[in-house]
Every structure is written in C-alpha cells, then in structure tokens.
Amino acid sequence: MNSSIKDISKQIKYNKYSILLPTYNEVENLPIIIWLIIKYMDESNLQYEIIVIDDGSPDGTFAMAIQLQNLYGKDKIVLRPRTKKMGLGTAYIHGIKYSTGSFIVIMDADLSHHPKFIPRMIKKQKLYDYDIVTGTRYCGKGGVYGWDFRRKLISRGANFITQIMLRPGVTDLTGSFRLYKKNVLEELIKSSVSKGYVFQMEIIVRARQLYYTIGEVPISFVDRVYGESKLGSSEIIQFIKGLLYLFATI
Numbered sequence: 716m717n718s719s720i721k722d723i724s725k726q727i728k729y730n731k732y733s734i735l736l737p738t739y740n741e742v743e744n745l746p747i748i749i750w751l752i753i754k755y756m757d758e759s760n761l762q763y764e765i766i767v768i769d770d771g772s773p774d775g776t777f778a779m780a781i782q783l784q785n786l787y788g789k790d791k792i793v794l795r796p797r798t799k800k801m802g803l804g805t806a807y808i809h810g811i812k813y814s815t816g817s818f819i820v821i822m823d824a825d826l827s828h829h830p831k832f833i834p835r836m837i838k839k840q841k842l843y844d845y846d847i848v849t850g851t852r853y854c855g856k857g858g859v860y861g862w863d864f865r866r867k868l869i870s871r872g873a874n875f876i877t878q879i880m881l882r883p884g885v886t887d888l889t890g891s892f893r894l895y896k897k898n899v900l901e902e903l904i905k906s907s908v909s910k911g912y913v914f915q916m917e918i919i920v921r922a923r924q925l926y927y928t929i930g931e932v933p934i935s936f937v938d939r940v941y942g943e944s945k946l947g948s949s950e951i952i953q954f955i956k957g958l959l960y961l962f963a964t965i
C-alpha cells in the first residue's frame with residue numbers, strides 16, 4: 716500500500732463522530748439513550764463524543780447528565796448546557812462549536828431515534844464518501860410507530876407537498892436524524908434561515924443547491940414514551956409558511 720492510501724485508510728479508521736443530544740425535559744430518556752449510543756458505538760469500534768446540550772430543563776435533566784458523565788467519563792460525555800430554553804436550531808450551533816469530531820450526528824434524545832442506526836449511517840457515508848447521510852422513515856424498511864393518524868398525515872403530507880414543490884430527491888425531509896461532514900453542516904447552517912421543522916427541510920434543499928451528496932438509511936421512528944409532544948397547529952402554520960418561502964426563493 717503506498718503512503719497516501721495508507722493515510723486515507725487511517726483517516727477513515729480514526730474519524731471521530733460528535734453526537735449532539737439537545738435535551739429539554741428528558742430526564743427519563745437520557746440514561747437510556749446514552750447507554751444505547753455507547754453500546755452501539757463501542758460495538759462498532761468507532762471514536763466518538765456525546766455532547767449534551769441541556770437548556771435548563773426544570774425536570775433535572777442536567778443533574779442526570781452530570782451523573783452520566785461521572786459514570787462514563789469526560790472524554791465520552793461532554794456537557795454544554797445553556798441557562799434557558801432557546802430552541803433547537805441554536806442548540807445545534809452551540810453543540811457544533813464545541814465539537815472535536817470531523818463528523819456530526821444529530822439526533823433527538825427522546826428515544827424516537829434508535830442509536831443502532833448510527834453505525835449503519837457511518838458505513839453508508841464511508842462507502843460513497845457522502846457529505847450527508849439522512850435517516851428516512853419513508854423508504855425501504857423505514858417506518859413510524861406510535862403516531863396517531865393526524866400526526867402521520869401531517870408528516871406524510873408535509874413530505875409529499877415538499878417533494879412536488881421542491882423536488883429534493885430525498886424521501887424524508889422533516890426528520891432530523893442525520894450524519895454530516897462537519898464542514899458541510901457548518902456551511903449549510905450559514906446559508907439557512909429557517910427555524911423549527913422547516914430547518915431540517917431547508918438544510919437538504921440547500922445541500923442539493925450546493926451539490927453536496929446525500930445518502931439515505933431507512934430508520935424506524937418510535938414516538939416518545941416519556942415526556943410531552945409539542946406539535947401544535949402553530950408549528951403546522953410555520954411549516955407551510957417556511958415551505959412557501961423556500962419555494963419562492965430557491
């Protein structure tokens with residue numbers, strides 16, 4: 716093997732993955748999600764850190780995160796709390812700022828996103844050197860469990876309308892379980908303006924615009940067992956507004 720090929724294979728072997736876990740009132744879910752992430756990442760011999768971004772959850776999520784850090788170590792669990800709830804978009808930016816990996820994994824901490832899919836995303840990324848690998852509920856063996864008809868309809872409808880209006884060539888636009896090359900995500904965040912659910916969609920639409928490559932891995936999404944759901948009609952109106960904005964500007 717010549718030296719440059721050796722360097723590349725070494726680089727692939729030692730890529731570090733920074734897994735961002737934004738939390739707001741996830742005290743029951745946090746120990747389980749962290750245990751699962753560690754189990755699946757260690758089983759696959761991957762290098763990683765878990766960055767917990769808690770926004771002053773009143774239920775004691777941060778105290779739980781400290782206990783978990785004592786248990787698993789400061790190299791694995793990095794705590795980057797903020798004093799109050801400031802929203803998911805800025806939580807990601809905050810987490811990325813402190814990340815030391817060359818790849819970023821974004822996932823929810825409420826057990827809707829199963830960590831067993833992370834090594835599959837990583838494998839897919841390596842295979843084709845994708846810039847982004849996104850989990851999809853709407854392709855192959857992917858699916859949604861535990862949602863009522865209304866919520867399924869909203870999610871399916873949002874994806875369907877967006878497919879027609881923006882033709883992004885990706886089957887799940889509103890999900891957030893994804894793997895990104897860090898520099899690509901930073902670039903995409905810079906060029907995106909949306910907040911909330913539209914943010915996930917805008918990232919993909921912008922990625923296409925900038926000719927980044929995107930792979931998909933089917934995921935099964937499970938509705939949260941603990942904690943409260945927040946999808947209300949204001950989010951739906953926000954989504955429609957955002958979609959129209961993207962349609963008009965892209």
Ligand SMILES: Nc1nc2c(ncn2[C@@H]2O[C@H](COP(=O)(O)OP(=O)(O)OP(=O)(O)O)[C@@H](O)[C@H]2O)c(=O)[nH]1
Nearest residue numbers: 737738739768770801802803806823824943944945
């Ligand atoms: N740091 C931080 N995390 C948040 C904030 N809002 C939500 N989260 C976390 O972001 C992830 C996704 O939020 P969810 O509330 O599960 O949103 P959702 O999946 O669309 O809705 P439900 O699961 O139905 O409630 C979870 O891990 C939340 O704890 C926030 O303002 N700040």
Ligand SMILES: [Mg+2]
Nearest residue numbers: 823825827939
């Ligand atoms: Mg959720």
